[in-house]
Structures are given as C-alpha cells and as structure tokens.
Amino acid sequence: QVTLVESGGGLVQPGGSLRLSCRVFRTVFRVYGVDWYRQAPGKERELVATITSAGSTIYTDSVKGRFTISRDNARNTVYLQMNSLKPEDTAVYYCKLDNNWGQGTQVTVSS
Numbered sequence: 001q002v003t004l005v006e007s008g009g010g011l012v013q014p015g016g017s018l019r020l021s022c023r024v025f026r027t028v029f030r031v032y033g034v035d036w037y038r039q040a041p042g043k044e045r046e047l048v049a050t051i052t053s054a055g056s057t058i059y060t061d062s063v064k065g066r067f068t069i070s071r072d073n074a075r076n077t078v079y080l081q082m083n084s085l086k087p088e089d090t091a092v093y094y095c096k097l098d099n100n101w102g103q104g105t106q107v108t109v110s111s
Helices: none
Strands: 003-007 010-012 018-025 034-039 046-051 057-059 067-072 077-082 091-097 105-109
Touching: 003 091, 018 034, 018 091, 018 105, 034 077, 046 067, 046 077, 057 067
Parallel strands: 010 105
Antiparallel strands: 003 018, 018 077, 034 046, 034 091, 046 057, 067 077, 091 105
C-alpha cells in the first residue's frame, strides 16, 4: 500500500515562508508525478501545484511566483516551498500520487 506523509505546516505571519514535505513510501516514486492540493474551510479542495516525473512544474495562478514545487527522488520526497504567504493561503495541504492521498498538514497564515 502506498503511503504519503506530509509535514512542515504551522502558523506563520503574512509575508512569511514555510516548506512542506511529502514523503512517499512503498512505490517506485521516480516514475510518478505528484500534486499538492489544499482545502480551506468551507471550500472545495483545489490543485495548487504539480511536478511530473520529468520534473516539469505547473502552478495555479494564485500561487505563481510565490510557491515552488520540487522533488528529491533519492529521498522519495516532494517539497512545496511557500513564500510571501497570505491569509488566503490558510488551508489544509495534501499531497497526492496517482490515487493516493496523504493525511494533510495545516497551514495557517495570520498575524
């Protein structure tokens, strides 16, 4: 069974930064693309960023220029570097590989 474990969430002030990690277990990680999603209270889950197996990246418009997705195949890990955070970035962030989801990590941006 494929398992994804997110970490790195927390409370940060507006303008601050966080780096989320998604560690993947029990699959051939390097052949898969990985997505980061987020879900804010009362809203639908939305796709934030994607990294393909080849390392190409795609971002939703609201995070372009602020977030960077990357991967380390030696560590079976995908990262989401989040800079210039805004209160509207507050959400639970999930990583997804194929049809498998992690448990999520809370990001709260507040002064």
